[in-house]
Amino acid sequence: MILFAGKEVARVAAEDSPLSDLVPGKITGTVDQWNTSGLENYGNAQQRLFLSPEKNPLARLEVTDGRVLLRDQENAQALHPLIVRSVRGFGMVVYVAFDIDVPPLDDWDSSSRVLEKLIAVGRNAGEEDDSLAGSGVNYAGYQDLSGQLRSQLEKFESVTPVQFVWIAVLLAFFVLIIGPLDFYLLRKLDRFHWTWGTFPAAVILIAVIVVMMSHTLPADSPQMNQLHIVDIDAVTGTVRGTDYLALYSPEIDAFDVKLETKAMAQNNSIPPVEKQFVTTGWHGLPGTGLGALGRASFQTYINHEYQVDTAVTELQSIPVQHGGTKSIRSRWSGKMEVETQPELYADPISGALRGTLTNPFDFDLFEVEIVFDGKVYPIGRTFRAGESVDIFDISDQSQGVDNYYSRYQDGSSKGKRRRWSVMEESTQRIVRQMMFNQSIGGAKYTGLINRYEEFHDLSHVLSYNRAVLVARTSQGNSEYVVDGDSDVALESGKNFYRVVFKVNAAP
Template sequence: MALPAAAMAQSPRPPKIVGVRVGVDDRYKAGLWTQVEVALLGGDETLDGELSAIAPDGDGVPGRVSTPCRIQAGRETTVRLITRFGRVHGDLTVEFRSGGREPARRTFETSARADGEHFLPALEFRKLFVVVGDSDLGVEEAGKLGGAEPEHRPVVARLDDVRQLPTRWYGYEGIDAVVLSTGRPEIYRGLADDARADALDQWVQLGGRLVLCAGSRAEEALGDGSPLRRFVPGRLEKVISLRQTGALETYCGGRSGLLLSGKDRGAMRAPRLTDVRGREEVGEADLPLVVRAARGFGQVLFLAGELDEPPLAGWTDRPLLAAKLLDLPVARAEDSRKSSAMMHHGYIDMSGQMRSALDQFAGVRLAPFWLVAGLIVVYILLIGPGDFFFLRKYVGRMEWTWLTFPLVVVLASLAAYVLAHRLKGDRPRVNQINLVDVDAESGRMRGAAWLNVFSPRTESFDLSVRPRATDARPLMAWLGLPGSGLGGMDPRAAGPLLWTEGFRYAADLDALLGVPIQVWSSKSLTARWEATAAACPAAELAATDRLLSGTITNTLGFPLRKSLLAYGQSAYELGALAPGRSVRLGAMTKRSELRTLLTGRRAVLTDGDKYRRQTTPYDQSSLDLFYILRIMMFYKEAGGRRYTGLWNDYQGFVDLSDLLKAGRAILIAQGPADGDENHRGATLVNNGEPLDGPQDQHRTMYRFVFPVKEGKSGEWRVESGEKSNTLHSPLSTLHSPL
């Protein structure tokens, strides 16, 4: 026994998985890309291997994402991955494999406290704000102003170190806004040669919201060479002392004087911007205080003042200002439309309605209840009284029931199988809708696809999307169902585990490999991609007194159907735009209120000879994909949850209502009909081959974002004096690239 004992004593100590951290400051959302940090303690050897994180998808199927890594001997190594969690209260299994060695494996579970041994449950139906600074900058209190229930209030993830920020733009997918304080410029110096700054910028340009607060140290934090310089909507001239703040108080609806409240009295240090790009929402004399600037499909809100410095830090109305910058409600609104969507439809989010619409497959029918009930009655009659009377009257030998009974069962089973195949078909089906966004100023394109795949047999698929843009960089994922309904990501009871092996994410997250789909079942998927736009309609647009003028020309090689141009709160119905057709806009062009077009709002004469506004209720049961997507694209402008009775939290990036506040014009149009394969946004492929057929539903919606040269009344600015406030309209412009 001495030799085996000696051999065991000499075996090298393996690496150990010591902890895990999920999300940003341990906060993340269910069903969206999330950064995971895994801490490993090296053993006696430096090992090259593969680290995997395994988490269930929205259907409870395990999904594995892997990355190569090196574990240094005797040292702690942190490895970052990005994955998706399909359960609010789920678990995460981490594996490290190296060669033929026994893998290190550990499973982490959710808990009320994140301590490295456990991680917090995922968020649903709550805003997630990331704040970088010494405090939460009043964002926590701002989230309470709207009177929402505690389980629906915004959550603040506060960081004092930018190294905790994601290194990939899609790591921000579950984050609604990032707020940066520049009170300590030194914490941002590490971003200069770091992927985090580029990831943050890319996320903003793809639809994110960044709030940048600059005070006394603005020149140091935002000057030339600073990694944050790119986000400043203008040229930083100098930092001045501001002694009049009435405009800022009016802007956020403050009830107390900024320079007269609290212990921090005196002037406010604020940077002066010149050559402003964007809309000045508020200013004092020639000093812009709040600037809203579009950046691609996202936006930057610049505050000339530091929320973490006196006097703003001690201002009793600081939460009101934070709420204004984040577009949060500041008073309890009337209860949103009482929704019975979960009871009647099984979803409470707009994405759930889209999933339901995508689940209606051509050639796949459900057996009606009367048919099922009738067949059951016939089956019972055949195996009972029918078998008895047949044997007694025609055969005369009752013992033959040992033959006739199983024969009837087999024939009935074959008949049911044939009937099911006639109802369900024998080939996979795909329903898909694409949204293609193009920013005319930057030439950037982003795309999204939502797909449901139906399989007539139990089978595994290797799924990816093939966008039309040759330089597209796609991300492929499953689409979960928010809420606690049947199949939701927050189920009241854990369902049975149908698959143990699950599927794998491709190395670049551009494909799902080995996705299992049960017989006569469907799988919900989604994809996002970015690319350089090859073409865009030509537009020259200007606005005076908030009225658009100019021309739009369809320079694309295909028609744009049911075109609608939105600007501010107005909408222009342009109809069909054939290739080469131009539309001229002017003072006499018919326009409508955008919300009126979205909601069917109209004035109705009551019995008391008074008019009241009446809207067409949103149809929560509609299966019209374009109808659903149009509301998702302008969800806030349509009235949000008050109008629809549904959340739009899961796929909230689709809503570009905020770009209208930044002075952009948005053209939306339906693409060619389903059969036109040359103008699809993207095609779903299985093992490299298109999966859909000619009968499958494939729709594409296009949306083009144009800059507008704004004239004297294109925007309003508040300016205060010592005795009164006045409104005037500065000549800041957005430059058209056309």
């Protein structure tokens, strides 16, 4: 979000204003005359900018939470911040202390360049993502991390997919039987007229093999994989969740899909969340590959209508073709109270994270790390409910984010840095890559962009006095309930939690 507040800054920063929390500091008035050299350099201006004291006041801001990206001058003489970037919840706010839509700024030749830079800063996009944006689909059929996540969720251990090489071998075997093998055998027997019988026999043999494959490779009953990611901002109590469902059916069938909260099941260990916004829809495949959202044409295999019950956020009578899959994604947001607030601060000398962290939940966390300012502090495989840890005690195990997440098993320094595989990565590794994609290396490391679900990436908060607790859990706030003609078995269910804590100044 980009917030321009110059002349009307007093109204924006008022206590009763809904935008007051977005101002990264204290407003102490306005400045009628201010130096524009910093802004001119920022916009690569070819001409000077002459402002009017009445029309172009500058908000005087004392920054208390955020990072100044631009001042009125680019030297020690600078007096006033012009552009400040700060974290709010899970996003970023770029605060601009002047109005760009009034003369002469609206007609200034460099205004467009300033806006382009502000949008790039707000989007937090990496240059490597832009470089891959126009590239074609790779051999995996997707060019976005979201596509790899969807592909991985649609893999079921009880279902053996038919490989292309199997079909190629079967065709080669068929040609071998009806060609050279049939010829040499009949010539040796001097019975060429038997080909009227050997050819149908070869066809029947191949048909039997195909029928056996079609009956033995698929699962006998519908299967589903679920993935749930919950993000909590401890400062504001804001909660958001993203839930994924991959549904497989061995036969043509229709299913009802509904997202329910665990609170309804009276699971007291899960923190209550007051959900204010819930959406459920297809988890589409981004790009222009086979079955992707960007294709200009598509083919309908099943002529079947489904219904949407908006009152309970339910998709009814969703068709799934024979041996096919269907991917669903839900997003929701709400509020909750984080009762346990850790005392975290940055070391004034080394900048390392210090303080004590207590498990904020009433259930155990697994494979726990806390990420801050480009470093990962591994807490351990199990972080029990109510347990506390002194960050200083684990600081000697800390590693850079890119180094930690690109190595084998818990980021051990003994492991070798591994390359990213666009076909074989586990769900857990894909999720953690999406969580801190830019910090781990982005598209330069994975070879995939992260546009479709970029909201998962919290790399931008790590340098703004925020620490992120990352953990896997055995339970989550939500679960999908799927009803069909046959019972749907849950093959895999994974739950991830992230909690964003504010890191205070050193005591």
